[in-house]
Amino acid sequence: MKNFIEVGKTEEEQAEQIKKWVKKNGAQVIIGVSLGLSGIWGVNYYNTQQYKQTMQARSYYLAMVDNPSDAKAIDALKEKYADNIYSQQANLILAKQAVSDGNYQGALDYLLPFVDNEDKFIAHTVKLRIANLYLEMGNPDQALSILKDNDDKEFNALYNHVKGDAYFVKNDLPATKKHYQLALAQLPDKSQLKNLIKTKLSDID
DSSP states (O other): OGGGSOTTSOHHHHHHHHHHHHHHHHHHHHHHHHHHHSOSTTHHHHHHHHHHHHHHHHHHHHHHHHOTTOHHHHHHHHHHOTTSHHHHHHHHHHHHHHHHTTOHHHHHHHHGGGTTOSSHHHHHHHHHHHHHHHHHTTOHHHHHHHTSOOOOGGGHHHHHHHHHHHHHHTTOHHHHHHHHHHHHHHSOTTOTHHHHHHHHHHHHO
């Protein structure tokens, strides 16, 4: 999933890419995976059921995207399609809405179940969002704790950026500079985050 996302993009840009990709390709990708899992026996029945479930989940997901307070769509995704990619994306949207409402704990409740998600892109994205929430809540140590393990070098820059923010909150300026500089060295040349990090560094000096 991460192949269509530029890691150096801002969180808002990544979220918009995910939304567009899921709307356009989500059903086809899930159905393709289902084909590989179905085996020889019962292929037609399995595919038909998977297709129906995917289309139903997609319908609820799009309804929720149009209206994040659609209780019927939210409950259906949570209760009937909890393991579906559309349910996962819905939780990310609901978490973002909770943040907009100032409900940081509510956002954490939506995000924490995805920390160990099998999809590494989702797991890392969620960890970064959780870390930022902890910083908003004034808990830099918890932010650093959630980011302590990273097994994907493509996320090194984003992890170091948020770690720099956490150390800044802790008033540990040497560690702040270290992680900002690491992030700058690891980000793609065209990343918009570079200018932001450079600004943060100049404010420290």
